[in-house]
Amino acid sequence: MRRLRSTLWAMMASCAFCGPVTAVTQEEMIRLGRDIYHDKSRGNCISCHNISDPVTNLPGNQGPMMIAMKQRYPDRRKLRAQVWDATAANPLSIMPPVGKHWILSEDEIDAVVEYIYQY
């Protein structure tokens, strides 16, 4: 028990030295990304993409399901680019250019990518 506590303490202490980029843990990023993904007034990705997360409610199917992301996007930057501007790959895409049109901030896009990359 004491060992666990001191390990925890060490982890927290080490975080005190984290730079601004890592100030947010991956877990927090995923939580934020998840909120954005499912929130109608934010990313609203759920209106077009199903995802097998228990919070999923009334998913749309205009776009493909978010599944096997790591296999299909070994290069994460390509995934981020798709989210940032879907019209680069398909000018007629119904998918809004989330980054290009400032629908989400760059940090929010990172969070959403972090979230979908688990699936």
Add this chain to the structure above:
Amino acid sequence: MKSSCRVFMHVRRGSLLALSLMLVSQVMLAAETGTQLQRVDPEADRLALQQYYLKRFPHVPMDEYVNGIYAVDADSRKQWDALMAFPPYEFDLEEGEALFNTPFANGKGYGDCFENGGIGIRHQYPYWNREEGTVKTLEQEINECRVENGEAPLPWKRGDIAKISAYMAFTSRGKRFAIQIPEDDPRALQAYLDGKKFFYSKRGQLNLSCANCHLQGSRILIRADLPGPALGHPTHFPVFRSKWGEIGTLHRRYEGCHRDTRSVPLPPQSDAFRKLEYFQTYMSNGLPVNGPGARK
């Protein structure tokens, strides 16, 4: 579950590609004949749109497209059939008839402003007005009739104007839309072209065109909403919409859909919306008038 999703994904990807190719070729066709006034061909556009839907929903007869999403989605159709057992616009229709037949203060009435006393003429609207050099809609002429006879114009989106328009549509049920684009006035063709461009242009923060949802996206879920086919869009207007809880005009619907793209909506009866209606109704030529309608 997972494997079926995977299958679904592949199917969707294949069909999306096919669809966007079809769209690209359609747009190219439009560019070839249509983005220039000299070469735009409304009749070819209309037939291409019909072909698109014949391919996409092969079992749906052409005349069914007057029923919007209910023509192509069996589940929605079931709920709608139940709704239509007592059509929610019945009271509005009665009131519309009474309003239509109530004389103005000067003793004249709506019947005096329209061809054939205003009965059975819905299928000719909107039309190109050569003298004024603009597209005229039925609602617009209802208000002009009032103003010419010393009455105040009615608000455009809901209430009495929608009821009067509903009655006038009702007297035209079964007549087939026959929108003309007079060949000897290039401005008419330009108006059609402007409406067509509006329909296919992406707009708003969400970068959506009408075609994104009502062509590519017809009968594909956006969250819990299913956009219907663009073919037949205007035939049943005005519409009693359960979401509104009342009857409303086509331009009220345009305003809502326009806002869905996160752009500032244009006002009802604006030049751009009248041209959009001209384009959309021309696309529905040959389909019967079935207004007023009821929608979810």
